Amino acid sequence: MTTHARRARQFLANKSRADWHDRTLWFVRQKRDRIAATVPEWENLREQASRIKKEALANLDVYLEQLETEAIRNGVRVLWAKDAGAFNRIVLDIIRQHGAKNIVKSKSMLTEECGLNRFLHSKGIEVVDTDLGERIIQFRQEMPSHIVLPAIHLKKEEIGETFHEKLGTEKGASDPSYLTQAARRHLREKFLAADMALTGVNFAVAETGTVVVCTNEGNADMGVHAAPVQVHCMGIEKIIPKQEDLGIFTRLLARNATGQAVTTYTSHYRKPKPGGAMYIVIVDNGRSKYLGHPKYNDSLKCIRCGGCLNTCPVYRRSGGHSYGYVIPGPIGSILAPQKDVQKYRDLPFASSLCGSCSNVCPVKIAIHEQLYFWRQDLTRQKRTSFIKRFSMKATGFFLSENTRYNFIGIMARWAIRYVPRGLLYLPFNVWGRGRELPAPPAQSFKQWYRRRVKS
Amino acid sequence: MSKAEILASIRKQKGTQVSIRKIAQTGGSALSVSELRNLFIENLKGAGAEVVCLKREEADTYIASAWENVLDFSKPEVIAEYPATCSLEKLNRIEHAVLQGNLGVAENGAIWLEDKDLPHRIIPFIAQHLIFTLETNKIIATMQDAYQQIDLKDTGYGVFISGPSKTADIEQSLVYGAHGARELTVLLI
Structure with missing residues (x-):
């Protein structure tokens, strides 16, 4: 589990406080919307x-x-x-x-x-x-x-x-x-x-x-x-x-x-x-170092209003201390790796990439795009976990070719139905820690479509 | 030499930045004088200030009757009593201070003051209760208009004030009187 995720779990352990934090910051975001509309x-x-x-x-x-x-x-x-x-x-x-x-x-x-x-x-x-x-x-x-x-x-x-x-x-x-x-x-x-x-x-x-x-x-x-x-x-x-x-x-x-x-x-x-x-x-x-960076220099426009923190679904539900950097939230997650890429390598992943940060930014920094760029760079530099890189590679392998895609579809529908739960949710299934696999459909979309066209 | 290093680093890096100037300025308010005035009052009240509308000749009497121990800094004898060298202890005892505003901004209720309006820069902050007088015809629409009218090169210090001092740092509950004035009254003339 990443450092951010571990600290976020601590924050979420106190559910009523986490809810209060979420609601309060969302209220600030709504106030911002109302006044911007004037x-x-x-x-x-x-x-x-x-x-x-x-x-x-x-x-x-x-x-x-x-x-x-x-x-x-x-x-x-x-x-x-x-x-x-x-x-x-x-x-x-x-x-x-x-x-x-x-x-x-x-x-x-x-x-x-x-x-x-x-x-x-x-x-x-x-x-x-x-x-x-x-x-x-x-x-x-x-x-x-x-x-x-x-x-x-x-x-x-x-x-x-x-x-x-x-x-x-x-x-x-x-x-x-x-x-x-x-x-x-x-x-x-x-x-x-x-x-x-x-x-x-x-x-x-x-x-x-x-x-x-x-x-x-x-x-x-x-x-x-x-x-x-x-x-x-x-x-x-x-x-x-x-x-x-x-x-x-x-x-x-x-x-x-x-x-x-x-x-x-x-x-x-x-x-x-x-x-x-x-x-x-x-x-x-360290600021001037990124001035000429074609992908990351836009972050230097930031005026530190905190608007992207208030709107961020991850920040609101994980608290500022979970980021471990002096500036938390979406903007912090793109500034921190500029300071120390190894130390803050998990922060660009502490986002749903929903883009709300970019939509509220008063100086139009495309924050979510920069988060995505950081993810690509961090993965290329092998700074992400082996499991993440391996599963992404495997996913790419299966999704990029028709026969492989069909095969893995059949396998997945079979596995969800028959493989024991304990095996499916092994510790390395990070995805499954907070999520439930969907009920498998009887057939793939392709199969369904082919039959429909024939009849 | 930090300066040379910083500038060298900037010059080395900045090449890829594109320089573009602003797109067409917006602004130029279509609001009438009375609409500006009403918006200004509404925003000031929203920020926790009190607003009183007066005729020019009523102002002095109003100030004298509304507050005890009030110091009107538009009066030369009061200014003389509080020079720039005046001690903080003395300034800290100011209860009610009257200052003359230069400019009011309708969109947010902010009032502009600069060195020439302030015998001592700390007065608007250290006084417990701040009172501004402002002529209604000095209300303009937006901050953009305001910065067209003022000239920062004319003053060593200038400030927009839009209400009493406040904070919401404890559970987002709004409290007036954080460090600066607890109350702000604006006398519109």
């Missing part, structure tokens, strides 16, 4: 977003340098990190240079990807995640299970328990409003004491040197404006060429992510505050 030019926006991203990627070097030039002119320091190690060291250097002790961070999947918190912890520096969901999982030392809703795998009782332990809330209290207020008080203290704020970046505008961050809680702004030093961390693919392009992406992002018309705050950082310092750290970490 925008008549929705499909046009998706097409434009896709083309803008394609253009940005086609001239990525030009736009990144333009961003840097503009940012420097604005009094911003720009740093480049080719991989996770370089990124972590750069952030550490900034912290040491400013002698920062109290560091707050708003949501950034990039810092999760690079393991920044863990690295800084090993250097004796603690970072406080300020997004409520992120703070919850930070307390619990877990990974986010969703890129937009990091604590969606938890029930309020568990969060109440965690807050009781960490923040001294009343034992047994689990009211979301009560718990949120406790977190507000706790984090406001952290904001007021912050001497450095880290954020992710949703969009970086080359034309103006602006980085844009979208939140509902206002935690990015609280940190950035309270702390004298602000550090914005972006992957190279976050770039968009022009200010006007923001009009397209801000119309798509929140609608597609959570079904809101827009996030509560859409913040545009361009210059440091009076007396403050501002940094932009540009990170590659």
Whole structure:
């Protein structure tokens, strides 16, 4: 059994929770559909977003340098990190240079990807995640299970328990409003004491040197404006060429992510505050390697809305942690093998290839096609299990030639009828683990058709 | 040198990407001024904000009577009291802050503020209750229209705000007052 399948089984062991997870994310998907339907030019926006991203990627070097030039002119320091190690060291250097002790961070999947918190912890520096969901999982030392809703795998009782332990809330209290207020008080203290704020970046505008961050809680702004030093961390693919392009992406992002018309705050950082310092750290970490890949480069258009997670029948029923990669769901399953093909070789198979992910993608990434391409590549590279490869070869052998096909049909109809169940469902019949063979028909379709034509 | 390496890697790889610019822009709203206004109000209320429609001459009296300890940041004497160097402790005590909005977006209720409207960038977030004044004729249809009107090169910081701070990170239950303002009131003039 693959790693994903094994972890999914653990998730499914708690049936009522798995059902809740499935229903809740489907509800978010429905909200997304309703609000998308209120925008008549929705499909046009998706097409434009896709083309803008394609253009940005086609001239990525030009736009990144333009961003840097503009940012420097604005009094911003720009740093480049080719991989996770370089990124972590750069952030550490900034912290040491400013002698920062109290560091707050708003949501950034990039810092999760690079393991920044863990690295800084090993250097004796603690970072406080300020997004409520992120703070919850930070307390619990877990990974986010969703890129937009990091604590969606938890029930309020568990969060109440965690807050009781960490923040001294009343034992047994689990009211979301009560718990949120406790977190507000706790984090406001952290904001007021912050001497450095880290954020992710949703969009970086080359034309103006602006980085844009979208939140509902206002935690990015609280940190950035309270702390004298602000550090914005972006992957190279976050770039968009022009200010006007923001009009397209801000119309798509929140609608597609959570079904809101827009996030509560859409913040545009361009210059440091009076007396403050501002940094932009540009990170590659394996992205440029796939820029020229004819099959996989489209994945770099992703704006991390999480829409494909909410719609995915496999994600909803297996939970984010089953993927084992920082970005779960369909988009994670095509990004993870780019990072480590051997480690994440099972993820492209964690899909029904139904194509729903591609249908909701706001930048029109053909996610299900990429999943299929990965399956082909992984099989060619013999990274899939022997049983899978053997059974696929055997299937190909029988299906590709008429006599063989007829023969195996007869054999199969006979076997299902007469071979003992224990033999048919031997452990290597992976397919049969969760499925039942159909009742065998008396004759094949060919036989039935021939008789029908004769009579 | 990370920068040189990244750019070299990009230049080596990017060859196969096709550069195409946008297809025809949509937009250009057919909505009338009053339709824009109604849509704007509907979206703001949907996002948890309160909306009050006033005549210009009523605004000051309304603000003074509706809230105690209210700080109206359109007044020079209030701005002078909260300069950019003002301490966070003092800012953290702000209960009700009135700020002037520049632009309203009908399709989502977002209101645009930039450095020139903000004596201190943290005010809209640190205040417990945020109050915007906005002239009805400053409501435009979509975010695309908004980015045609504003110029990011004019400001070091700018933000669209479309409601009180909120979160649904605990079991997807919506709670207002996550980190930023607990309440947002928009006075439409």
